[in-house]
Amino acid sequence: MEHDSHTTWEFNGSFHQPSAFLMMGIPGLEALHPWISIPFCALYLIALSGNCMILFIIKKTQSLHEPMYYFLSMLAVTDLGLVLCTLPTTLGIFWFNMRRIGFDACLTQMYFIHILSFIESSVLLAMAFDRFIAISHPLRHSSILTKTTVIKIGLAIILRGMVSLLPIPFLLKRLTYCQKNELSHSFCFHPDIMNLACADIKVNVFYGMIVLLSTVGMDFIFIVLSYILIIKTVVGLATKEECLKALNTCVSHICAVLVFFIPMIGLSMIHRFGKDIPPLVNTLVAYTYLIIPPALNPIIYSVKSSHIREALLRALRRKNLSTPRAMPFPNSSDLSPSSFLLASIPGLEPAHFWMAILLCSVYILAVTGNCVVLFIVRTEPSLHAPMYFFLCMLALIDLALSTSTVPRILSFYWFNTREISFSACLVQMFFIHTLSAIESTVLLAMAVDRYVAICHPLRHATILTNAVTVKIGLVAMARGVTFFLPLPLLLLPLPFCHSRLLSHSFCLHQDVMNLACANTTPSVVYGLTAILLVMGLDALLICLSYILILKAVLRLAAWKERLKVFSTCIAHICVVLAFYVPLIGLSVVHRFGKDLAPLVHIIMGNIYILVPAVVNPIIYGVRTKEIQRRILNLIHINSSRTAQ
Structure with missing residues (x-):
């Protein structure tokens, strides 16, 4: 096993704690890291620009000041946080081979990655609740989900994530660690750090599992329940066109839920039961979990939401595409045109x-x-x-x-x-x-x-x-x-x-x-x-x-x-x-x-x-x-x- 020559260990009797961990890039492809960084940069750029644009459009467009778009803003802020948490260490490894990360810095990054993931799960649940109210109780939607209620939901989501995950870093700090200090990702992840400990980690395992099931697990169950109730309401509509129209308002949210939960469940299963799986699979699933949702969410919502699409066109374009600016053009066909129109x-x-x-x-x-x-x-x-x-x-x-x-x-x-x-x-x-x-x-x-x-x-x-x-x-x-x-x-x-x-x-x-x-x-x-x-x-x-x-x-x-x-x-x-x-x-x-x-x-x-x-x-x-x-x-x- 490789070790950083600058990594020191703190000794206190039988208590061993590393001063730093070594992060891992993509195993087996280290020589290609500079080239692999190119698509990563592109994804980070898309995630940053897309989510910033969503926030800008919602802030500037009065017609988008509604519960659904407030929750979408929370989702965009969460995605930006996840991107900014992982971008420095990931690109640091790919570009400069900076694998070393301090123990406390690692715990801090881990805490923010997990808390932002839990917040995103809760926001997706809130968006599912919004869709349920809008379809099942449309007349009461504005009175139930007022701006004050949305703010309270947002604060409750943040508080829930912070409180439930706060013990995790302290539970890791109490452990004694072996000489092995190499992580399996280019960022710090709770199961990854926990598996490097030499001590009994049952408390960490049980608490991590309980928190995961009581937050993300419950969120997923309630999202599924919301859509069961939505489908029950939609089936009761008179015509097929009305059914499709009602379900069409949920397509963006369903895509965002799948993009978030499928990689997350896959990564959790690999960490719990996939010890024999090749490290490359573990790494790719982790990158999919942390990078793909922030990049895809703004694309999904801008493509499917006509309101956001129209707001983008109004904000970024000088005129309507269907009516290009008229230019004086000679009646005779024997003169060169002053301009052409690009397709x-x-x-x-x-x-x-x-x-x-x-x-x-x-x-x-x-x-x-x-x-x-x-x-x-x-x-x-x-x-x-x-x-x-x-x-x-x-x-x-x-x-x-x-x-x-x-x-x-x-x-x-x-x-x-x-x-x-x-x-x-x-x-x-x-x-x-x-x-x-x-x-x-x-x-x-x-x-x-x-x-x-x-x-x-x-x-x-x-x-x-x-x-x-x-x-x-x-x-x-x-x-x-x-x-x-x-x-x-x-x-x-x-x-x-x-x-x-x-x-x-x-x-x-x-x-x-x-x-x-x-x-x-x-x-x-x-x-x-x-x-x-x-x-x-x-x-x-x-x-x-x-x-x-x-x-x-x-x-x-x-x-x-x-x-x-x-x-x-x-x-x-x-x-x-x-x-x-x-x-x-x-x-x-x-x-x-x-x-x-x-x-x-x-x-x-x-x-x-x-x-x-x-x-x-x-x-x-x-x-x-x-x-x-x-x-x-x-x-x-x-x-x-x-x-x-």
Whole structure:
């Protein structure tokens, strides 16, 4: 068993108490902690922003000052508390390998985690009671659940949690502990600490079980009883439509109850009876219990509650999506429009705000991942080789491509700035197509690098020198600009019809071209020629490179040698597929998919822009040992001596 060299023990006769515990990340995946932290950061960001937005909307919207939304505010505050309790220690382990936590600090964190969990359980019971009164006794709802009553319920919930859990830390402090001081989570949990004790823990076990059953257990039983009474009332309604309408008001609450109680029951069962279960299962269930409910609750309520959804739209949008701001448009069709309208996601306009949060999280992942790759290659002399220089070019292109589109999409989704000027649209279109062409060329250069490294290893250093690599980068840039600069110039003189609605939330050549009223044959022919001569030719040459690589690999005698050599190409093959598959899909949809649903166009466009930028640094970070090792050296403060 590993121990922290700085952990000391207090001795008082036979009484042993550690000065600190060692927290655990995800067992068996310690080397991937920096990458695993990325989805955790995204979930924490969604939880924090979502719950803060719920509180802001309810505070600012007078029509939401009702019992149900007061309880929802309590739920949001509780979820924020749970997130803030676990975020510092979890990310501290993932980013800096800070496993050590003081004994008293651990007990404090444990107390707040459990008390907030019990408060959330009680709030869910109060919300079930609110739904029962609203459906079974609608005329008495406002007189029973007054503001004063809601405040009293809130105070009673807090007092109940504090009083019932207050003895827990003191019961743990009285115990004597063995030399084993490693927890099984990245936060402190009562059964986890209790199991490290050497003394008799029957009192702790019985008291913990009694408190759990008398609070969370009773809450769950009363919630089930409330819904039995609700169903009994609903069944007595005259029509099926009335039944469905009444039950529909409970869907959000039922989802929130399931999201909270299922992981909690699972975690409790694992701690009580799952000693033979792999540690990874225990860890994943614990993270699900503490992170998923705070992230999902605001999404559930904003999607299902029309009142919150409408309040969000009123608060965050300048105008109604269905009535975009009118712009002066010439009667004649022989003039360029002053602006275009970006496309929304059909049928999901009310959920744009939440989709923007997800999109923003993905964009942050892309920017962070590519910046990390650039920093690692820049600061590590051993990575100053052609393959990593090409990787840096790829990272720069992905940064530029995502930055040229995502901020504009977020502005549209959050503030309904749907209009984009004609000139801005052409500029964005030029950068998207030019950067895509440069990325295609860089992928070809990386394929050539792999071919030379495998087929002519002794000549690799002399063929692909740093000077040659720089020249290849300049040629890739000049090639992209030369081939795709004429695209916006060919669109400039075209007359456009009155339709200004694009099929994406960014500007693409085919999309803008299809809005023109004149003959677009020159634009069609040139656009197709440019794509075939750049992306098409690059794809053929990449395939040819791998045919030659396979030919060289198959000449090797042993299977192990073949696999070892070919494994150096796996990262590049994955990146090529991540780039070309969405590109081909989007091109086919634009050329032959006029009858496809608008949603298909939008999804394909977003995949084409975002997936390569997010996936590329992850692929190379996972597959390249040098980058992986350098990242671990930078992020892990004590990577060489973790808890000796």
